Amino acid sequence: MTSIPTTSILVNRASKYKLNNDKLIPVIGYGLYLVPKGDAARLTYEALKAGYRHVDTAEYYNNAVEAAQGVASFLNDHPEVERGDIWFTTKLTNEQQGYEATVAALEKIGKELKPYIKYVDLVLLHSPLTSKEKRLGSWKALQEHTVDNDALWVKSIGVSNFGVDHLKELFEAEHFYIKPVLNQLELHPWLPRVELRQFLVKHDILPEAYSPLTQGYKLDDPELVSLAEKYKVNKVEILLRWAFLQGFIVLVKSNKPERIAQNIDVLPVDTYGKIDLELEILDALDKPESNEVLTWGNVDPTLFKDT
Numbered sequence: 148m149t150s151i152p153t154t155s156i157l158v159n160r161a162s163k164y165k166l167n168n169d170k171l172i173p174v175i176g177y178g179l180y181l182v183p184k185g186d187a188a189r190l191t192y193e194a195l196k197a198g199y200r201h202v203d204t205a206e207y208y209n210n211a212v213e214a215a216q217g218v219a220s221f222l223n224d225h226p227e228v229e230r231g232d233i234w235f236t237t238k239l240t241n242e243q244q245g246y247e248a249t250v251a252a253l254e255k256i257g258k259e260l261k262p263y264i265k266y267v268d269l270v271l272l273h274s275p276l277t278s279k280e281k282r283l284g285s286w287k288a289l290q291e292h293t294v295d296n297d298a299l300w301v302k303s304i305g306v307s308n309f310g311v312d313h314l315k316e317l318f319e320a321e322h323f324y325i326k327p328v329l330n331q332l333e334l335h336p337w338l339p340r341v342e343l344r345q346f347l348v349k350h351d352i353l354p355e356a357y358s359p360l361t362q363g364y365k366l367d368d369p370e371l372v373s374l375a376e377k378y379k380v381n382k383v384e385i386l387l388r389w390a391f392l393q394g395f396i397v398l399v400k401s402n403k404p405e406r407i408a409q410n411i412d413v414l415p416v417d418t419y420g421k422i423d424l425e426l427e428i429l430d431a432l433d434k435p436e437s438n439e440v441l442t443w444g445n446v447d448p449t450l451f452k453d454t
């Protein structure tokens with residue numbers, strides 16, 4: 148990176164970042180990719196019990212209804228927590244892109260989720276891997292569904308896996324009037340996406356990190372292992388701290404309640420708590436040229452071009 152690395156950041160488990168529509172999103176989210184349908188309600192409940200206030204699912208994950216049920220039962224058991232304290236994100240599949248398909252998908256999602264969570268905080272286009280016509284048609288429909296009226300049930304809209312060209316295409320669209328609040332991206336030290344992040348900063352769109360633990364692929368990386376041994380810090384903790392130090396909203400997944408709790412424990416409880424990393428660790432993890440896409444079949448979705 149061109150800037151001097153930050154060695155500490157004032158962030159705790161109740162911290163939220165302000166989006167470009169003034170809504171506040173909790174900095175850590177429980178991700179439900181590969182969480183089995185039959186476990187999703189229980190594990191979402193576990194995540195909320197551990198202190199997460201942000202849940203990330205998708206139509207593609209086949210567990211959004213169960214995740215919403217988990218939120219509803221947690222709220223039922225914890226009257227001190229309000230619906231407005233919890234952030235719920237879902238995403239549209241590629242098949243749900245295009246104006247009509249998105250209108251239909253939003254209706255379906257509304258019917259399925261509203262009984263449990265009343266509204267959805269954020270709907271994302273899961274990927275740009277369709278066509279210009281479909282991406283822009285979907286965006287038109289999403290914008291219309293965030294109109295502030297009694298039917299309002301989608302509070303914010305955003306994108307995932309969009310590259311600079313997909314975002315420019317959106318900004319230049321004739322009917323464009325609502326900016327995506329965030330771009331959900333694979334982000335970790337082996338894929339820091341420096342240029343794309345600079346573009347996002349310029350346009351006031353927050354980067355949201357998925358696969359911050361590299362889905363486990365890099366947990367045996369020799370450099371990471373030796374840094375963890377030298378500084379007696381857990382490898383997972385190093386990766387999560389790195390992600391928070393970059394200013395990302397961080398999504399992390401586990402099917403195991405003890406790991407769900409371990410992952411949020413990286414963030415201090417104390418309002419004035421901070422997280423930091425030794426400069427040597429930050430320097431070692433600073434790989435601005437690295438471009439290792441570990442998800443999406445190792446093909447970078449942000450570089451997708453229409454055929």
Ligand SMILES: NC(=O)C1=CN([C@@H]2O[C@H](COP(=O)(O)OP(=O)(O)OC[C@H]3O[C@@H](n4cnc5c(N)ncnc54)[C@H](OP(=O)(O)O)[C@@H]3O)[C@@H](O)[C@H]2O)C=CC1
Binds near residue numbers: 398
């Ligand atoms: N928009 C998109 O295209 C994508 C979005 N996402 C979102 O981001 C979320 C997080 O990313 P994800 O890809 O799941 O990857 P993560 O980087 O969160 O890694 C999850 C893997 O790490 C393991 N793990 C979790 N915690 C620990 C721990 N404390 N110690 C050791 N291993 C651990 C999990 O295993 P176990 O479950 O056995 O604990 C799992 O195998 C997703 O769930 C999803 O919501 C993810 C990918 C793409």
Ligand SMILES: O=C1Nc2ccccc2C1=O
Binds near residue numbers: 205207443444
């Ligand atoms: O959410 C997702 N997680 C993934 C991991 C690998 C490939 C695609 C995806 C997703 O769409």
